[in-house]
Amino acid sequence: MPKTKAKPAPKKKSNVGLKASKFTPVKAGGLRLSFLKRANRNTLVGVIVLLAIVGGFLIYRSLADSITSTNSLQKGTTFVSGNTLTSSNGTYQAIFQSNGSLAVRVKSTGAVVWGCGCGGLGGVRMLIGSTGNLAILNSGGSIVWQTYTANLGGSYLQIRNDGVLVLYSGYGTPVWSDQGGILVSGCTNPMAGMSYADQQIDRGVDNQFSNGQPVRAACNGVIRLTHLSGWGADNTFIVLQLTSYPTGHPEMNGWCMYYAEDIIPTVSVGQTVTAGQTIGTADAHAPSTVGPNPNTHYNGSMEWGWAANYGTQNPVTSSPRASGDGPTAAGYAMANFLHSLGVNIRDPFPVGPFVAGTHC
Numbered sequence: 001m002p003k004t005k006a007k008p009a010p011k012k013k014s015n016v017g018l019k020a021s022k023f024t025p026v027k028a029g030g031l032r033l034s035f036l037k038r039a040n041r042n043t044l045v046g047v048i049v050l051l052a053i054v055g056g057f058l059i060y061r062s063l064a065d066s067i068t069s070t071n072s073l074q075k076g077t078t079f080v081s082g083n084t085l086t087s088s089n090g091t092y093q094a095i096f097q098s099n100g101s102l103a104v105r106v107k108s109t110g111a112v113v114w115g116c117g118c119g120g121l122g123g124v125r126m127l128i129g130s131t132g133n134l135a136i137l138n139s140g141g142s143i144v145w146q147t148y149t150a151n152l153g154g155s156y157l158q159i160r161n162d163g164v165l166v167l168y169s170g171y172g173t174p175v176w177s178d179q180g181g182i183l184v185s186g187c188t189n190p191m192a193g194m195s196y197a198d199q200q201i202d203r204g205v206d207n208q209f210s211n212g213q214p215v216r217a218a219c220n221g222v223i224r225l226t227h228l229s230g231w232g233a234d235n236t237f238i239v240l241q242l243t244s245y246p247t248g249h250p251e252m253n254g255w256c257m258y259y260a261e262d263i264i265p266t267v268s269v270g271q272t273v274t275a276g277q278t279i280g281t282a283d284a285h286a287p288s289t290v291g292p293n294p295n296t297h298y299n300g301s302m303e304w305g306w307a308a309n310y311g312t313q314n315p316v317t318s319s320p321r322a323s324g325d326g327p328t329a330a331g332y333a334m335a336n337f338l339h340s341l342g343v344n345i346r347d348p349f350p351v352g353p354f355v356a357g358t359h360c
Contacts, residue, residue: 067156067158071086071158071159072085072156073157074155075128080124081096081124082096087160091106091161091163092106092107092160092162093105093106093159094165096126101123101145102118102136104159104178114178114179117344121138121348122139123137128155128156128157132167134147134167147167147175152169152175154168154175156168164177179342186245187244187246190216190217190218190341192342194213196213196344201327201347203328203330204330205305205331205335205345207301209282211282212282213281214282216276216277217240217274219242220242220244221241222243222272223238223241223267223269223272223279224241226265237259237260238258238260238265239258239259239307239360240259240273241256242256243272244275246340246341249354251355252354255306255360257304258305258306259279259280259303263282263302266279266281305330305331305334306330308357308358327349332356333354336349336354337354
């Protein structure tokens, strides 16, 4: 029989080629597609977040007064006599007056709504220095008035549409205001919105005001002493130990302020109070060791000062003082501190430290 020729075994198809030509691209493509989806998703989330931030900023800026060359003073720009800033709505104007003082007035009537109280001290120019401190200087370059905002980021001063002067940082954060002084947590202008007049600087700072006005805490603190018949001819007093202090002045932590003369305490010893809280009431006929205060200018007066010892009935006599009612280092220090918070101090005083004397 003829030999039957064996058929060659069929060649096996290579799976390698199939994997390389068919499966691998699909797999790789799937990986690429998955990666792109994730990348696009992350990008989309990032864009949404960015738009939210930008949108929020734009809304914030639209609600705030726009910064213009006519309503703001930039750091390093000199402001001299006759120079003005006008609010965007045209209602208010900040002016550097010929007597060397800064004032805010209603543009249409000229009525003054705020003043630095520094006229007649020789101020010839105002600027925001390199440290961010807004200051009025005399012809010799010495400071006659300032906001005490060095190293707090002050970048530009703006007169807002509500007539308030505000010093802002470069990020738009308020640093100082003519209504609140240094804008820090824990301290505030205790006389904001009140009618008063400074009387003199002696061992502390005397202010005159009307009966019934609130006596407020300047900073967060603890009431250490109250008395209805105390030091001097006609004094009652409150002693507040500070538990907060303006930014950059940690040396003030724990110091004691006294509020004396024509006041009625409305707080008790050991009570914790917050900045701006009412701690007493102005009363020209407050109980005293002698009788009612005969002052008739504003019906009454109050003295602020630093107390060296809150454990005595008479903390004021323990504080640094000179004989009589002449100005003292402690009085000047209190004037600098109150002025930094926005309290008007018209009695001239040298620029200096916020505290003086002995820690309580």
